[in-house]
Amino acid sequence: MSLAFAFSAWSRAGLYCNHQDLSPKYAGTLLGITNTAGALPGxxxxxxxxxxxxxxxxxxxxxxxxxxxxxxxxxxxxTIFASSERQSWS
Incomplete structure (x- = not known):
């Protein structure tokens, strides 16, 4: 269990700043979508x-x-799919 929580730091490292990096124009929308997806498991x-x-x-x-x-x-x-590369549709 401790190992699982230690490794989960990777998934939380860019939680809020990653939306701004991906698309400054749509950061609020992206945060709303991902926050909803994060609240459903709770x-x-x-x-x-x-x-x-x-x-x-x-x-x-x-x-x-x-x-x-x-x-x-x-x-x-x-770890496999996350990226902070700015998208062209921004």
Whole structure:
């Protein structure tokens, strides 16, 4: 779990400044879209954790392992696809 949170620093390193780097004109719109995408797991994750806890009767299987997996997956996707290169449509 600690390793997953340590690696997730990559996905948070450019959270707000990256929108301004990508497109100064549309930075607010980009932040709104990505903030919505980031808020949905917070809503759906509570339901999923409750369901998994009822199903497995294990805090580790319901909360810690899915959290670690999501952190690692997010860090991997951000590391592969993230860029701060200015886009031509800006």
């Amino acid at each position: 809503v759906l994750g509570v339901t999923a954790a409750g369901y998994l806890l009822d199903t497995t009767n294990s805090w580790a299987l319901a909360l810690f392992y899915p959290t670690a997996a999501c952190q690692l997956f997010g860090a991997l996707i951000y």
